[in-house]
Amino acid sequence: xxxxxxxxxxxxxxxxILESYGVQIAVKNEFASSAIGEVSPFDTWVELWVxxxxxxxxxxxxxxxxxxxxxxxxxICKSCNEENDESFEFCWNCGQSAV
Numbered sequence: 001x002x003x004x005x006x007x008x009x010x011x012x013x014x015x016x017i018l019e020s021y022g023v024q025i026a027v028k029n030e031f032a033s034s035a036i037g038e039v040s041p042f043d044t045w046v047e048l049w050v051x052x053x054x055x056x057x058x059x060x061x062x063x064x065x066x067x068x069x070x071x072x073x074x075x076i077c078k079s080c081n082e083e084n085d086e087s088f089e090f091c092w093n094c095g096q097s098a099v
Contacts (some may be wrong), residue, residue: 001028002059003048011046017066023059024051 002025003014015025028047050056072086079096089098 001047001049002056003063004045006045008046011048014063014066015048018048018050018059018062021058021062023055023062025049026051 002018003011005011005014011027015027018025026049028049029044030046050059074083074085075088075098076083077091077094077096077098080091080094082091082093084091084093084098090096091098
């Protein structure tokens with residue numbers, strides 16, 4: 001297994017990223033959400049598994065790079081000049097949109 005998350009859309013994005021690099025992926029627990037209540041919610045998370053063992057290290061590096069916000073640059077609010085994290089769409093200080 002190379003990736004899992006409670007959010008199915010994030011897992012689908014990770015799958016698309018890996019496939020764009022030619023990594024063959026098997027999806028497990030894709031339809032397990034109906035079992036919530038019977039089993040732990042964590043056990044129903046969608047999982048991505050590499051088909052070929054030799055792709056495991058490469059897949060981990062790809063996802064680490066894609067998910068990392070290490071190189072993300074903060075932005076300065078045009079309204080109040082406050083520095084905001086790259087992930088913020090609105091200024092944390094005044095609520096102004098990043099765009």
